[in-house]
Amino acid sequence: MSKIEKATFAGGCFWCMVKPFDQFEGINSIRSGYTGGTVDHPTYEQVKSGDTGHMEAVEITFNPAVFPYEKLLEIYWQQVDPTDDEGQFQDRGPSYRAAIFYHNEEQMQIADRSKVALIDSGKYKKPIVTPILPAGPFWEAEDYHQDFYKKNPEEYKADREQSGRDEFLSKHWPE
Structure with a gap:
């Protein structure tokens, strides 16, 4: 049986x-x-203030024998602006920065290689600034944030459209 x-x-x-x-x-x-900050059990309001050092993040559990970490990274790079260290799209400030948090040495090496490959691709004119950092404690967000796109499809769609994320991503990752 494969490990998770x-x-x-x-x-x-x-x-x-x-x-x-x-x-x-x-x-x-x-x-x-x-994750990434210094406050235990932070709330959304605390993180949003930018004073906790935490970033909004997702924690994915996966079976690497079925869906390898490399594939997760491919998807990840296609969701962010890796040249922006001040936030992402309409969401500005330290709690909205992009980062990859690795859980072991192998993940760190794979993430480093994927970042170098993205840099070498020339896809972006500005430097790739997304850091690769060791994973620390992950504090789950409040229930209303979980599966938000499923529970609030209209609000999710409107927020995503307003953010400029999809327009930016389609420019850099045309299908």
């Missing part, structure tokens, strides 16, 4: 970071939450 691993990604608003991963065999769960 965790992957943790920050990419701005966590509402927009769930759906892209939530459609593949081998992905067991996706939870929205907070």
Whole structure:
């Protein structure tokens, strides 16, 4: 039996970071939450203030034998602006920065290689600034944030359209 691993990604608003991963065999769960900061059990309001050091993030449990970490990273890079260190799209400030949090040495190496490949691709004119950091405690967000796109499809769609995320992503990742 294959072991289950965790992957943790920050990419701005966590509402927009769930759906892209939530459609593949081998992905067991996706939870929205907070990581990277210094406050235990932070609330949404605390994180949003920018004073906790936490970023909005998703924690994915997955079976790497079915859905490898490399594929998660491919999806991740196609959800963020890796050249923006001040937030993502309409969401500005430290709690909305993009980051990859690795859970073991292998994930760190794979993430580093994927970042180098993205840099070498020339897809972006500005430098890739998304950091690759060791994973720390992950604090789940409040229930109303979990599976937001499923529970509030109209609000999710309107927020995503207003953010400019899809317009930016389609420019850099045409299908």
